[in-house]
Amino acid sequence: MGHEETVYEALDSAHGGEGQWAFGTGFDEPLAGVDTTVPDGIDPADLGAYCLMLGDDALVLAQRLTQWVTAAPELEEEVAVANIALDLLGQARLLLARAGSVGVLGRSRDTATASIPDEDALAYFRDADEFRCTGLVAAPNGDFGQTMVRLLAAATTRLAVFARLRDSRDPVLAAIAAKGVAELTYHRDHAARWVLRLGDGTPESHRRAQAGADAVWPLLADAFTATDVEQRLVGAGVAADPAGTREEVVGVLTQVLDRATLRVPAWPADAPPRGRLGLHGAELAVLLAELQGLAREHPAATW
Amino acid sequence: MSAPTLDRPAAERPDEAALQRQFDATIAADRRIEPRDWMPEGYRRTLVRQIAQHAHSEIIGMQPEGDWLLAAPSMRRKAILLAKVQDEAGHGLYLYSAAETLGADRADLTDKLIERRQKYSSIFNYPTPTYADVGVIGWLVDGAAICNQVPLCRSSYGPYARAMIRVCKEESFHQRQGYELLMTMMRGTDAQRAMVQDAVDRWWWPSLMMFGPPDDDSPNSAQSMAWGIKRHSNDELRQRFVDMTVPQAAVLGVTLPDQELAPDPETGRYRFGAIDWSEFKQVLAGHGPCNDERIARRRAARDDNAWVTEAATAYARKHES
Numbered sequence A: 001m002g003h004e005e006t007v008y009e010a011l012d013s014a015h016g017g018e019g020q021w022a023f024g025t026g027f028d029e030p031l032a033g034v035d036t037t038v039p040d041g042i043d044p045a046d047l048g049a050y051c052l053m054l055g056d057d058a059l060v061l062a063q064r065l066t067q068w069v070t071a072a073p074e075l076e077e078e079v080a081v082a083n084i085a086l087d088l089l090g091q092a093r094l095l096l097a098r099a100g101s102v103g104v105l106g107r108s109r110d111t112a113t114a115s116i117p118d119e120d121a122l123a124y125f126r127d128a129d130e131f132r133c134t135g136l137v138a139a140p141n142g143d144f145g146q147t148m149v150r151l152l153a154a155a156t157t158r159l160a161v162f163a164r165l166r167d168s169r170d171p172v173l174a175a176i177a178a179k180g181v182a183e184l185t186y187h188r189d190h191a192a193r194w195v196l197r198l199g200d201g202t203p204e205s206h207r208r209a210q211a212g213a214d215a216v217w218p219l220l221a222d223a224f225t226a227t228d229v230e231q232r233l234v235g236a237g238v239a240a241d242p243a244g245t246r247e248e249v250v251g252v253l254t255q256v257l258d259r260a261t262l263r264v265p266a267w268p269a270d271a272p273p274r275g276r277l278g279l280h281g282a283e284l285a286v287l288l289a290e291l292q293g294l295a296r297e298h299p300a301a302t303w
Numbered sequence B: 001m002s003a004p005t006l007d008r009p010a011a012e013r014p015d016e017a018a019l020q021r022q023f024d025a026t027i028a029a030d031r032r033i034e035p036r037d038w039m040p041e042g043y044r045r046t047l048v049r050q051i052a053q054h055a056h057s058e059i060i061g062m063q064p065e066g067d068w069l070l071a072a073p074s075m076r077r078k079a080i081l082l083a084k085v086q087d088e089a090g091h092g093l094y095l096y097s098a099a100e101t102l103g104a105d106r107a108d109l110t111d112k113l114i115e116r117r118q119k120y121s122s123i124f125n126y127p128t129p130t131y132a133d134v135g136v137i138g139w140l141v142d143g144a145a146i147c148n149q150v151p152l153c154r155s156s157y158g159p160y161a162r163a164m165i166r167v168c169k170e171e172s173f174h175q176r177q178g179y180e181l182l183m184t185m186m187r188g189t190d191a192q193r194a195m196v197q198d199a200v201d202r203w204w205w206p207s208l209m210m211f212g213p214p215d216d217d218s219p220n221s222a223q224s225m226a227w228g229i230k231r232h233s234n235d236e237l238r239q240r241f242v243d244m245t246v247p248q249a250a251v252l253g254v255t256l257p258d259q260e261l262a263p264d265p266e267t268g269r270y271r272f273g274a275i276d277w278s279e280f281k282q283v284l285a286g287h288g289p290c291n292d293e294r295i296a297r298r299r300a301a302r303d304d305n306a307w308v309t310e311a312a313t314a315y316a317r318k319h320e321s
């Protein structure tokens, strides 16, 4: 008896007032209350550009993983994939807000109403050539096996970078990285468990996982080459040098594929940065059209 | 999962009449029946059907709003919506687990859903053409679900009652988030306000139908009430929902599409117009706007990924030690 009454009461008190409810769920303004002053000797434009690189990777991969929601193999996997996408979305929100806080807002900022937050101006009102994500995250999912191989590769490279960024001279970036390391470790381990099961499961799953690895490996060609922005920020003690993560990333990926009884594909030769400079294939434009369509249809709206 | 005691060989079974008396006494005292307790076969069957339908509704219910996950118009809304859809998957999981304590099997229940041998809430067969639908589903559909489910926190079957306590907390969160989205849209542009009113017009009557047929046309209700599986009649729950929602609509600034909706000074409750049950029956019979699409998505998730499930089973078998 008592329980039912208290639940109703709780609901009742919730719809008093003006519909103003405090959620306390962490969904609100990503950097609210955080000191966003840029330390001396750091170029704000470079810092903002770097935050876009890391933020766009997270946003685009979150979008890709979300494509599995209501289509995943098991209910447990629906929950896990949504969880990982939510973590990445959270990282993207913090990083885009950091970019906005140093004045990096994209060339089309003025097409949206001034009242939307920086994170939305950046996520919804930049064109594809202003995005700084890598080809590794922008590529379409493929089947579940390829999706998990890509997640393994993306989480492993990102984790290696984030682990180093915990010592960044930008305290905001360092704090974002410290929070992200635990999340990315879980993402990597989740993906690795699937790669093991699929590689060492049935002949069909082995074949599919191998095809997934063969499709994903070439996307790592520019994973270890730094842009000029990154090089300058490495010098300033702000960014992690992707070249310095190679040994760790190759080691982890090789170990997982070996244990999964998969052949490690040939490592692609280092290529100059593409996605990090805004050079993307058509698949990113398709992804962004879906992501941004509604927001752009109502540029004067707040949601 | 241990089989229910009624599967034991007859020789081991204590006197059935004595068991029935014990069961009746538990129900009469408003105590909980637990998985290992004896229960009448009809009670078990009714519960499995009800819990499975409820679980299916949670899972199918991910789709109408899930269609907006990729296109949610702000980062905050995207995060809120993704968390909500994830909650619904979690609700499905708890409920399938509750059904499994009664000897049901999740894969088998999923097959029954896909083959349309078990039902889910008809409300999820309506489309979601605008983002206001996300807010209205939270406000009205989660709101109606709460009215239906809060009494189930006292269901006579322990695992179901406990699952519902957790589910209800999250549903009330969804309802507030939906309402807050609508409030934000009502403060926005004219186009946004029009979207909200349009969505309210489309969802109001279907959400009243979520409480099921009127009491004089609800054949199984009496037995379910006697068993403590159901606590209030359909019409009583529907009335509670109307009474709770009308003032919220006024604060929001939308009109509910019912000319007859008015306070009844005698009862202090709201009178409302007649519901078109022929539409309800059409949708329930599988002829709603999205029935085929909803089931096709579940079928694809099962069939296209069958190789993944098989691989996981094969791997577990190889590596068990």
Ligand SMILES: [Fe+2]
Residues within 6 Å of the ligand: B058, B087, B088, B091, B167, B171
């Ligand atoms: Fe739910």
Ligand SMILES: [Fe+2]
Residues within 6 Å of the ligand: B088, B142, B170, B171, B174
């Ligand atoms: Fe819900």
